[in-house]
Amino acid sequence: xxxxxxxxxxxxxxxxRRAMAGSTRKWLERTHRQLEHLLTQRxxxxxxxxxMLDAAGRPRDVYQYFGRHPADANRxxxxxYGLLHTAQAASRxxxxxxxxxxxxxxxxxxxxxxDDVELSGxxxxxxxxxxxxQADCIVLVxxxxxxxxxxxxxxxxxxxxxxxFHVLALELRGHGHTDLRYPDxxxxxxxIEMQDMIRVAEWLEDNHPQISRTGxxxxxxxxxLAMLTAWYDGRLPDDPSITENLxxxxxxxxxxxxxxxxxxxxxxxxxWEEILDLCDRPNEMMANPPAYFFxxxxxxRMICKGHPEVSGNLRNLIVHEFACSFFGxxxxxxxxxxxxRLLPYRGLPDGDKMERARVPVLVVNSINDPFLDARDTAxxxxxxxxxxxxxxxxxxxxxxxxxxxxxxxxxxxxxxxFDPCRGAAACISEAARDCSExxxxxxxxxxxxxxxxRSPLVRRQAASAAVN
Numbered sequence: 001x002x003x004x005x006x007x008x009x010x011x012x013x014x015x016x017r018r019a020m021a022g023s024t025r026k027w028l029e030r031t032h033r034q035l036e037h038l039l040t041q042r043x044x045x046x047x048x049x050x051x052m053l054d055a056a057g058r059p060r061d062v063y064q065y066f067g068r069h070p071a072d073a074n075r076x077x078x079x080x081y082g083l084l085h086t087a088q089a090a091s092r093x094x095x096x097x098x099x100x101x102x103x104x105x106x107x108x109x110x111x112x113x114x115d116d117v118e119l120s121g122x123x124x125x126x127x128x129x130x131x132x133x134q135a136d137c138i139v140l141v142x143x144x145x146x147x148x149x150x151x152x153x154x155x156x157x158x159x160x161x162x163x164x165f166h167v168l169a170l171e172l173r174g175h176g177h178t179d180l181r182y183p184d185x186x187x188x189x190x191x192i193e194m195q196d197m198i199r200v201a202e203w204l205e206d207n208h209p210q211i212s213r214t215g216x217x218x219x220x221x222x223x224x225l226a227m228l229t230a231w232y233d234g235r236l237p238d239d240p241s242i243t244e245n246l247x248x249x250x251x252x253x254x255x256x257x258x259x260x261x262x263x264x265x266x267x268x269x270x271x272w273e274e275i276l277d278l279c280d281r282p283n284e285m286m287a288n289p290p291a292y293f294f295x296x297x298x299x300x301r302m303i304c305k306g307h308p309e310v311s312g313n314l315r316n317l318i319v320h321e322f323a324c325s326f327f328g329x330x331x332x333x334x335x336x337x338x339x340x341r342l343l344p345y346r347g348l349p350d351g352d353k354m355e356r357a358r359v360p361v362l363v364v365n366s367i368n369d370p371f372l373d374a375r376d377t378a379x380x381x382x383x384x385x386x387x388x389x390x391x392x393x394x395x396x397x398x399x400x401x402x403x404x405x406x407x408x409x410x411x412x413x414x415x416x417x418f419d420p421c422r423g424a425a426a427c428i429s430e431a432a433r434d435c436s437e438x439x440x441x442x443x444x445x446x447x448x449x450x451x452x453x454r455s456p457l458v459r460r461q462a463a464s465a466a467v468n
Contacts, residue, residue, distance in 0.1 A: 004408065005159075005407050005408045005411045005412070006159075006163060006408075006411055006412060006415055007034075007035060007038065007408060007412040008412070008415070008416060008419070008422065009030070009031055009034040009035065009416050009422050010034065010422075011421050011422055012030070012422070012426075012427070016030065017426070017427055020427035021427060021428075022387055022388065022427070022428055023387040023388070023390075023427065023428075024262075024360040024361065024362060024387065024388050024389060024390040024424045024427075024428065025048075025049040025050065025387055025389075025390040026387070026427070027360070027390070027423075027424040027427050028048060028049065028362065028390045028392060028424070029048055029050075031413070031416050031417075031422075032046060032048060032392070035409060035412050035413065035416070038406060038408045038409040038412060039394075039395070039406060039409055041395055041396065043066070043067060043395065044065060044066055044067070044395065045394070045395045046392060046393065046394055046395065047062060047065060047066075047367075047392070047393040048390075048391075048392060049381055049390045049391050049392070051065070052377065052378040052381045052382070052391065052393070053378070053381060053382055057382060058382060059375065059378035059379050059381065059382040060378060061375075062367060062374045062375055062377070062378050062393055063367065063374065063375070066367045066393075066395060068367055068368065070373060070374075070375070073368065073369065073370040074287070074288050074289060074290070074370050079368050079370060081368065081396060081398070081405070082366070082368030082369065082370050082396065082397075082398040082399075082401075083289065083290075083370055083398060084398070084401075084404070085396065085397055085398035085401030085402075085404040085405050086290060086369070086370055086371070086398035086399040086400070086401050087398075087401075088401055088404040089152060089398065089399065089400045089401035089402075089403065089404060090293070090399075090400075095145075095147065095149060095300070095304070096147045096148065096149050096176045096177065096179075096180070097180075098180070099177060099180060100148075100149075100177075102122045103122060103124070103154060103157070103158075105124050105161070106122040106123060106124040106157075106167075106169070107122070107123055107124075108120060108121070108122055108123075108177070109121050109122075109123045109168075111170075111199070111200050111203045111204075112199070112203070113195075113196040113199045113200065114196075117173065117182060117185055118178075118181070119170060119171060119172065119173070119178050119196060119200065120170075120171045120176060120177035120178045120181070121168045121169060121170040121171060121200075122148055122157075122168070122169045123137075123166070123167070123168045123169075124157065124161050124166065124167045124168075124169075125161075125166050125210065126161050126163075126164050126165055126166055126167075132166070132210040133164070133210065134210055134212055135164055135165055135166050135210070135211070135212060136165055136166065136211065136212050136213045136214065136215055136261045136418060136420060137165065137166035137167065137168055137204050137208070137211045137213075137214050137215070138160050138165050138166070138167055138168070138214075138215045138216070138217050138261070138418060139168045139170055139197070139200060139201070139204075139214060139215070139216045139217070139259075140153055140156060140157055140160075140167060140168065140169045140170060140217050140218075141170060141172070141197075141216060141217070141218040141219070141222035141223075141225055141226060142175075142219060142220075142222050143219045143220030143221055143222050143223075143400060144220050144221040144222075144294070144297060145174075145175065145187075145221075145297055145301055146175065146219075146220075146222065147171050147175045147176025147177070147179075148169050148171055148176050148177070149176070152219065152400070152403070153169050154169075155403075156217070156403075156414075157169050159411055160217075160414070160415075163411075163415045165418060166208075166210070166211055168200070168204065170200065172187065172193050172196070172225075173185050173186065173187050173188065173192070173193060173196065174186050174187030174305075174321070175187065184324075185325070185326075186305070186321045186322075186324045186325040187321050187325075188321065188322060188325055188327065188336070189221070189318055189321070189336075189340060190221075190224055190225045190228050190339075190340050191246070191327075191336050191339055191340060192249065192250075192325075192327075193225055194225060194228040194229045194231075194232040195232065195250055195251060197216070197225065197226075197229040197232075197258075197259075198229065198232065198233060198251075198254070198258050200214075201214040201258040201259055202256070202258070212420070213259075213260045213261040213420075213425075214258070214259050214260070214261060215259055215260075215261030215262045215263065215264070215418045215425075216229065216259050216262075216263045216264070217264050217266075217414065217418075218263070218264070218265050218266065218268070219265075219266045219267060219400045220266070220267050220268070220269060220399070220400055221268075221269055221272075222265075223265030223266060223267060223268030223269070223363070224265075224268045224269055224270075224272060224340070224342065226263045226264075226265045226268070226361075227263070227265055227268055227342060227353070227354065227361060227363070228339075228340065228342075228353070229258070229259065229263065230259070230263050230354070230356075230357040230358075230359060230361050231351075231353035231354065231356050231357060233254075233257060233258045233259065233356075233357075233358060233359070234253075234257075234356040234357055234358040235253055235353075235356050236253065236356070237252060237253055239351065239356075240349075240351055241338055241339050241341070241350075241351035241353060242339055243332075243335040243338060243339075245331055245332060245335050246331070246335050246336070246339060249326075249327065257358050257359065258359070259359050260359055260425060261359075261418050261420075261423065261425050262359055262360035262361070262362070262417055262418060262423060262424050262425045263357075263359060263360065263361045263362070264361075264362050264364070264414060264417050264418070265361070265362070265363050265364070266364045266365075266400050266402060267364070267365055267366070267369060267371075267372060267399055267400045268342070268363060268365075269372060270342050270343050270363075270372070270376040270377065270379070270380055271342075271343050271345070271372075271373065271376045271379075272340070272342075273337070273341070273345040273346075274345070274373075275294075275314060276314050276315045276318075278291055279291070279294070279295055279298065279312055279313055279314040279315065280313060280315060282295065282312060283295055283312070289370070290370045290371035290399060291371070294312075294314075294371070295312025295314075296312065298311070298312045298313065298314050298317050299311060299312050301317060302317060302320070305320070305321070305324070307320040307324075308320070318333070319333060322336060338351070341353075342354075342380065343376060343379055343380060343383075350383075352383065352384070354380065354384045354386055354389045355384060355385065355386045356386075357386055357388050357389055358388070359388065359425065359428070360388055360390075360417075360423075360424035360425050360428050361388060361389045361390070362390050362391070362392065362417060362424065363377060363380065363389070363390070363391040363392070364391075364392045364393075364394065364402065364413070365377045365391070365392070365393050365394070366393065366394045366395070366396060366397035366398055366399070366401075366402065366405070367393055367394065367395055367396075368395070368396055368397070368398055369397070369398055369399045370398060370399060371399040372399060374393055377391050377393055378391075378393075388428060390424075392413075394406075394409075
């Protein structure tokens with residue numbers, strides 16, 4: 001990130017804070033007004049949350065709003081930049097197959113999330129006067145089957161540290177160094193990982209006094225996990241999205257709130273079950289490039305984990321991963337899907353998960369995403385009344401290629417969202433901080449009381465035996 005890529009909005013005064021109180025949507029409106037000059041293209045450049053609804057509260061036709069057609073998403077002549085920026089965002093080093101050294105300035109940490117599982121992450125502290133400063137820590141979650149070899153994760157991590165945040169680049173179960181240490185621990189596509197994310201936040205805050213709060217920045221399928229974490233953090237004890245079969249594997253709800261600096265999700269796969277349908281058949285590269293390359297990731301995963309088939313069928317991959325995990329093959333896959341669903345699918349309910357979010361949640365998508373349907377974002381907004389949940393559709397950026405589309409807007413939106421004085425959390429908090437321009441970048445680490453350590457990890461052997 002270059003200095004000119006990072007634009008801070010003004011610190012809101014008391015009257016503005018009252019106007020935004022409790023609303024990520026109001027925060028987004030104010031912040032975008034101060035950042036929209038960074039977008040220099042012609043035509044309508046963004047859709048904010050309320051723009052996505054008509055007078056009756058129904059989802060608007062987002063493609064018509066931008067003067068585009070969804071059928072053009074995979075046509076080179078019609079969506080050249082969407083496809084180009086998607087390809088640029090997808091660039092990565094080879095998947096991690098042997099231990100790598102952390103990036104300079106970072107240390108590898110192992111975070112306990114279960115009795116016999118620790119997640120690998122590269123933790124880097126922002127410094128002042130040669131030592132870690134007091135600041136929030138942003139947890140980065142990559143996209144589908146991503147590890148710390150993802151190029152985007154590295155450059156975004158460095159940019160956040162440069163902006164004054166601590167950063168944890170996390171590798172989930174079945175990913176990267178975590179997978180190397182625990183090859184028999186499989187990925188569950190968010191079912192157990194959302195609980196892992198809660199424990200990661202507690203570990204960071206309980207063990208590092210220089211970390212004030214945690215926030216989460218996520219991409220693609222990682223965005224699903226981020227949104228599920230927001231729901232899981234605020235869910236009810238009898239939440240209908242957690243079935244009888246699944247409940248024994250999960251902790252009860254906690255009174256402690258997690259990721260209080262906010263959760264930012266770029267291009268989450270909201271209607272992911274439609275992606276399963278798409279991957280039930282082979283996709284041709286020329287007809288649907290994103291789907292074709294996505295299925296190559298699925299094939300590679302099947303080969304890497306030694307599953308009994310090699311195909312691009314995502315539905316089958318999920319079944320294989322769950323069958324090999326501690327859930328075992330006896331846990332009904334429909335129960336897992338219910339817990340992961342963010343939008344209704346073929347008459348099946350999603351559970352209105354985003355109504356339970358207790359922290360700011362911002363969803364960012366692009367109208368020229370060649371992989372996802374932007375109408376899903378409007379559907380989510382139409383069914384979510386929680387003002388803590390906001391959404392933004394950009395004119396460009398393809399699939400998670402917003403940095404390639406407009407680097408300055410990308411970084412400025414992120415840094416302002418998480419900023420302790422300008423950010424969405426500052427207007428959701430009942431007691432807003434006494435912020436000023438000079439207070440937005442604290443230079444000396446303080447010595448706050450460390451939060452009380454969380455309870456010991458819940459053992460699941462009995463639950464597993466009961467289900468299996």
